[in-house]
Amino acid sequence: MQRPAPTTVAQHLAGTAQSWHDKVSTGGPFPPEAGRYRLYIGLFCPFAHRANIVRHLKGLEFIIPVTIVKPYPKGDDAGWPGWQFNHPSNGAHYKGADTDPEFGAQYLHELYFKADPAYKGRYSVPVLWDTVTKTIVNNESAELLRDLQTSFDTLLPESKRGEILYPVHLREKIDKMTEWMQRDLNLGVYKAGFATTQADYDVAVPRVFAALNVLEKTLAQNGGPYILGQELTELDVRAYATVVRFDTVYVQHFKCNLGMIRHDYPQLKKWLAGLYYxxxxxxxxxxxxxxxxxxxxxxxxxxxxxxxxxxxPMGPWPDVEPSQQGDDGKKVGGVKMRKVLELEKKLLMEVGFIELAREVYKELSGNESLYMWTAAGAETAWVLE
Structure with a gap:
């Protein structure tokens, strides 16, 4: 079968480093069919993790098979030759990784070059692959997080259909929180971990903990068990993929060590344990x-x-600390370093959590009576009485 032509201006442009942005849809070049598409992921990658979580929540395990790359080695600083599959030529079989059933490939980059022989970008996961046209449908995790919620609905029972993680009545809140969560937390840990100067690191780390502080307060305010209350949403998927790796990897490896989920964030600890267990x-x-x-x-x-x-490193142990009987479900934690609190206040104001920002300002000022809170339209500020 001939490879379908790009359907939108956002589709991958051959010979460039652009990602692939198409989707599975009825009537489109990539129609929903059980077994036609394959999701390539790495279990290590938080962005691929999002797509795999949605795949399970939607009940797509038998509609979209998954193939898992080895967690290492990755290659040189430029990412070459990139992620590998279990393959006779690359040494021992790695438990939990797969051979490539499509081409018997050794490297993930082989799929990228089959989709575009002149491709100039990185060879990342996740990848949604079409086994019929032999090309990549999409390799953008944020788009897959959303698209997989509806793309295969014609093959699913009624109870599984629809954007189950993006309900209409919560979309405004989800969109608002997604922007800063991606910027300051999901990508923020990488900005800290891959900082090449002390100055860059010193900027990145407080932003990570300001985002965690805001999530902690949001969980407490909404009462759980999920970030926005009683409904599981995309925010939980986005946050989980980072938070579940936080104590285990980001604290020591990326030097995000101002605090830990298990010791400093009781609301996030309870939320994480609730999802994991x-x-x-x-x-x-x-x-x-x-x-x-x-x-x-x-x-x-x-x-x-x-x-x-x-x-x-062996630890920490356990990987995810369970909630213990008697844990104070009303206690709200967070890192109280002044720089973190300043950024937390700014972030709370950015997303419109005015009263929560006021509480943080009380912590910063140490004397609430010296100040008053004013709000005018979209602008908010503390001023002297």
Missing amino acids: SDGEVGEAFKETTDFKHIKENYTKSHKDINPRAIT
């Missing part, structure tokens, strides 16, 4: 897609500039 479909979607061996060995054995001896 949950029974039924939720537990399967979150815990069963989380492999700490892949996660820890990827970061510690593929970043030679950060960890040149490639020694993987």
Whole structure:
């Protein structure tokens, strides 16, 4: 079958470093069919993790098979030759990784070059691959997080249809929180971990903890068990993929060590344990897609500039600390470093959490009576009485 032509201006432009942005849809060049598409992921990657969680929550495990790359080695600083599959030519079989059933490929980059022989970008996961036209449909995790919620609905029972993680009545809140969560938390840990100067690191780390502080307060305000209250949303998927890696990897490997989820964030700790140790479909979607061996060995054995001896720490233990009976469900934690609080206040104001920002300002000022809170339209400020 001939490869379909690009359907929108956003589709991949051959010979460039652009990503692929198409989607599976009825009547389009990539129609929904069971077994036609394959999702390539790494269990280590938080962005690929998002797509795999949605795949489970939607009940797509038998509609979209998955193929898992090895967590290391990755290659040189430019990412060449990139992620590998289990293959006779590259040494020992890595438990939990797969051989490539499509082409018997050794490297993920082979799929990229089959989709575009002149491709000039990076060879990342996730990749949604069409086995009929032999091309990439999409390799943008944020788009897959959204698209997989509806693309295969014609093949699913009524109870599984629709944007189950993006309900209409919560979309404004989800969109507003997604922007800063991606910027300051999901990408923020990487800005800290890959900082090449002290100044860049000093800027990045407080932003990460300001975002965690805001999530902590949001959970407390909404009462759980999920970020926006009683409904599981995309925000939980986005946050989980980073937070579940936080104590295990980001604290030591990326030097995000102002605090830990298990010690400093009781609301986030309870929320994380609730997802990870949950029974039924939720537990399967979150815990069963989380492999700490892949996660820890990827970061510690593929970043030679950060960890040149490639020694993987044993701890912390357990990987996710369970909520204990008697835990104070009303206690709100967070890192109280002044720079973090200043950024937290700014972030709370940015997203419109005015009263929460006021509470943070009280912590910063130490004397609330010296100040008053004013709000005018979109602008808010503290001023002297």
